[in-house]
Amino acid sequence: MAAFAAQLSMAAPKALPAQQLRASYRSSFRAGAAPARRGAVKTVSAVASDADEIVLLEKMLKIAKERKSKEAEAPAAGGADGEYDGKGFTIKTYNAISPVGLNKYPKGKYRVSGDDAALPAPAMAVMLRSQKLQVEDIPATVRGIVRCGAGTNNIPVKEMTERGIPVFNTPGANANAVKELVVCGLLLASRGIIEGNYHVNNVINKEEGGDYEKISKRIEADKAMFGGLEIEGKTIGVIGLGAIGSKVVTAALGLGMKVIGYDPVLSLDAALQLPGDRMTRVTELDDLFEASDFITVHVPYIKGVTHHLINSEALAKCKPGVHLLNFARGEIIDGAAVRSGYDNNTLTGKYISDFSDPDLMGHPRHIVLPHLGASTEEAEENSAAMAATTMMDFLETGTIRNSVNFPTTILAPQKNSSGARLCIVNRNEPGALGEITTFLGSKGLNISQQINTSRGDIAYTVIDFTNQPEDADSLQADLAATCSFIISLRFLGMVFDDELGEPGTFFYVSWAQ
DSSP states (O other), X not given: OHHHHHHHHHHSOOOOOHHHHHHHHXXXXXXXXXXXXXXXXXXXXXXXXXXXXXXXXXXXXXXHHHHHHHHHHSOOTTOOTTTOOSOOEEEEEOSOOOHHHHTTSOBTTEEEESOGGGSSSSOSEEEESSOOOOGGGSOTTOOXXXXXXXXXXXXXXXXXXXXXXXXXXXXXXXXXXXXHHHHHHHHHHHSOHHHHHHHIIIIIHHHTTTOHHHHHHHHXXXXXXXXXXXXXXXXXXXXXXXXHHHHHHHHHHHTTOEXXXXXXXXXXXXXXXSOGGGSEEOSOHHHHHHXXXXXXXXXXXOTTTTTTSBOHHHHHHSOTTOEXXXXXOGGGBOHHHHHHHHHXXXXXXXXXXXXXXXXXXXXXXXXXXXXXXXXXXXXXXHHHHHHHHHHHHHHHHOOBOSBSSSOOBOOOOXXXXXXXXXXXXXXXXXXXXXXXXXXXXXXXXXXXXXXXXXXXXXXXXXXXXXXXXXXXXXXXXXXXHHOTTEEEEEEESSTTTSTTTSTTSSEEEGGGO
């Protein structure tokens, strides 16, 4: 842009200095020329100006065409059909993935399809939304699985961890969409919106036989049946202050609400998103239960941890009129406990969710919506784009971020390196890294940098060498045989530019041998 501006400046005609303009005018007048009328002077000036503008526009057009021509000659970013004719990473998709995400994969370098037969080789990665994956759906060639969304309860995460396969999600990509639905839920809970609409359509319209005048009077007369409360000044308890929860906090404050937040595992990044001085954070859930007029949950479902996080004991600590909002997972709130509260009149508030509950089916205080949390065009696009970027980063560099079962691992590739990168997944056992590096040293490989991380029973190591192995296949087999704790090995070189980095090459899976 700066270069273009400079070119434009050079092409533009220079303005005539004011002194020179005045001198020129006086000279022509003294020479005996008849003084022109003001209109004539303006006409002459306008013609001159038009001519200058035409010259300027022609030069601008020429510059723009030259720039466009250079851009067309430059190689397209990310690659296009025909630019790369080697093997490509194969991605198996399930469900309708937004084209915004699918188009992130460079054509030729990635082969993406929901049809196995359309892929040139077995899938190296899986990308999905709501498909219920079975263990048998995942071939031994799969390096990673990514879901376009936050929850991963449709993926057998435990079994994939045992196989050394990281499962990724897209936290925060749908945060704004869910936040807006929470705001809607607040209004549905505080005002008789759903009930009023039902009354108009199914009672008034039918009883008044479609008579406009009578219907209008009834709509005005019956409004008292659906009185509500304003949310301004009320207290909302937000359980879970991550990407979604933090946005809900900000929205609630904007609506004039008081906010109490609870999150025992709040990350530093998430904490920085919170308006700490305008809300109250508590370390005990009981404090939140006792003070809240509304409670909204934004935590993942973890069996034995968040299962029935709000149960009969929790509800006993709440205000009788507390409204519950659940756009996270149905199992987080105990429906049977809520029903019991409704039946014995100890709970009078509404329960708004986009999950059905077997104990609350048809209850008028349980307002159930379709699972709309992430069902916006923007959220689906954001999730798909984030999923594609995450998977490409993993396949090409071994980087792990946004994984639900593997540790975050980021080792910046060395620039201009002619060496190899080895990614190792192994059981998290004492002394494992030492055995691995000792073996590699015995094979003449010199380590230039490495990172070793672990999460639970899984350890993940990324090692960069200054050189490349002579026989990568044999090296992987020997290393796995020597170190029995290894689950999988993957060599990466300069992806798409050398044999080690060529997709589909030098991937060793111990459990599949």
